[in-house]
Amino acid sequence: MRQATITIDKQALKKNFNRVKSLAPHSKVVSMVKANAYGHDIKACLSALSETDAFGVACLDEAIQIRKLGYTQDITLIEGVFDEAELVSAIEYNCECLVHHQTQVEWIKKHHTSYKKKNLKVWVKLNSGMNRLGFKPNEIVSIIRELKSFGFTCILTMHFANADTEHDLNQQQQKLFLDIKEQCSPILASCCNSAALFKWQDLHFDYVRPGVMLYGASPFADHTVNELELTPVMDFSAEVIALNTIQAGEKVGYGSSFIAPHAMKIAVIGVGYGDGYPRAYQQQNYVYINGTLAPLIGRVSMDMMAIDVTDLPTSIGDKVELWGKHRLVDDVAIANGTIGYELLCRLTTRPHRI
Numbered sequence: 105m106r107q108a109t110i111t112i113d114k115q116a117l118k119k120n121f122n123r124v125k126s127l128a129p130h131s132k133v134v135s136m137v138k139a140n141a142y143g144h145d146i147k148a149c150l151s152a153l154s155e156t157d158a159f160g161v162a163c164l165d166e167a168i169q170i171r172k173l174g175y176t177q178d179i180t181l182i183e184g185v186f187d188e189a190e191l192v193s194a195i196e197y198n199c200e201c202l203v204h205h206q207t208q209v210e211w212i213k214k215h216h217t218s219y220k221k222k223n224l225k226v227w228v229k230l231n232s233g234m235n236r237l238g239f240k241p242n243e244i245v246s247i248i249r250e251l252k253s254f255g256f257t258c259i260l261t262m263h264f265a266n267a268d269t270e271h272d273l274n275q276q277q278q279k280l281f282l283d284i285k286e287q288c289s290p291i292l293a294s295c296c297n298s299a300a301l302f303k304w305q306d307l308h309f310d311y312v313r314p315g316v317m318l319y320g321a322s323p324f325a326d327h328t329v330n331e332l333e334l335t336p337v338m339d340f341s342a343e344v345i346a347l348n349t350i351q352a353g354e355k356v357g358y359g360s361s362f363i364a365p366h367a368m369k370i371a372v373i374g375v376g377y378g379d380g381y382p383r384a385y386q387q388q389n390y391v392y393i394n395g396t397l398a399p400l401i402g403r404v405s406m407d408m409m410a411i412d413v414t415d416l417p418t419s420i421g422d423k424v425e426l427w428g429k430h431r432l433v434d435d436v437a438i439a440n441g442t443i444g445y446e447l448l449c450r451l452t453t454r455p456h457r458i
C-alpha cells in the first residue's frame with residue numbers, strides 16, 4: 105500500500121491546549137478549529153480539546169459538523185452568518201454569531217427573542233486597522249449600545265494584523281480597542297490569537313482565540329515551536345519507493361532542473377503535490393530520514409519526489425518525515441515562501457489518516 109500518511113498526535117494537541125491555559129489561566133479559550141482544524145481533521149481533534157470553553161469556526165457548515173459529532177461547547181461563527189435564514193439555523197444549532205456589518209445587526213435584532221432564549225452572546229467586531237471585517241471606531245459604540253438595549257450580552261472583538269511581528273499598527277490597534285472597551289464598559293472582550301496570546305499578557309481579557317499554536321506550529325517567523333514549548337500535532341510521512349544511482353551530468357525529474365554534479369544515490373519518495381506537499385521550494389528544502397535531514401533534488405511531481413541519500417544508508421520502505429517533530433512544518437514553509445498555516449490547510453484527501 106502507498107504509505108503517504110498523516111498521523112495526528114492527540115496527546116500533543118492536549119499538551120498545546122494546556123500551554124494555552126498556562127499562558128492565559130484567567131481567560132476562556134475559544135479553540136480555533138476552522139478549515140478542518142487547520143487541516144488536522146476536525147473529528148480527530150475535537151476529542152482532544154474536551155476542556156476548551158468554545159470552538160471558533162468560519163461558517164455554519166463547520167459548526168453543524170461539530171454539533172453532529174455531539175459536542176455541546178459554545179461555538180463562535182467568527183464571520184457571523186451570511187444571510188438571515190442562516191441566522192435561524194445558527195440559533196437552532198446554538199452558535200454565537202459575530203456581527204461586522206449593519207445588515208447582520210438588523211437580522212440579529214429581528215431574531216432577538218430566540219437568540220437570547222438560547223443564552224447566546226453577540227460578538228461585535230471592531231475594525232481597528234486591519235480593514236478586513238468590522239465596524240469603524242466611530243460607529244461601533246452606538247451599535248453596541250443598541251444591541252445592549254435589545255438585551256444582548258456583547259463581546260467586543262478584533263483581530264491583529266501584525267501580532268506575529270513588531271509593527272506600528274500593533275500599538276494603534278491596541279489603543280483603539282482599549283478605548284472602545286472603556287466607552288462600552290461593562291463589556292466582555294477578546295482580541296488575542298496565538299501570537300498575541302504569547303506576547304501581550306494584559307490583553308487576554310475574557311476570551312483568547314488560539315489557532316495555530318494548538319497544532320504545534322509557530323505563529324512567529326522568528327521563534328520555533330521548541331522555543332515556544334509547543335509540540336507538533338501532525339506527522340506527515342511517506343516512504344522510499346525507489347533507489348537510483350546516477351552519474352555526474354545525469355538529470356532528475358521534470359524539466360531536468362537538477363543535474364548531478366557527481367555520482368549520486370537518490371531515493372524516490374511516494375508523495376507529491378497531489379498529496380499537498382508544496383512543489384515550489386525556493387530555498388533548499390529537506391525531509392527527515394533515518395535520523396537526519398536529506399535535501400530534496402529536482403522538482404516535486406504529483407505523486408513523487410527525489411532526495412539525495414548519497415551518504416546515507418537507505419532502503420526501499422524507509423520512512424520519510426515530510427513534516428512533524430523533526431522536520432518542522434514551519435521550516436518547510438520557509439523553504440517554500442509561505443507559512444505553516446497554509447501547508448497544513450491545503451493537504452489533500454489522498455494521504456491516509458491515522
Ligand SMILES: Cc1ncc(COP(=O)(O)O)c(C=O)c1O
Binds near residue numbers: 136296298316317323
Ligand atoms: C478572528 C480570528 N481569531 C483567531 C484566529 C487564530 O489565529 P492563529 O491561528 O494565528 O492563532 C484567527 C485565524 O485566522 C482568526 O481569524
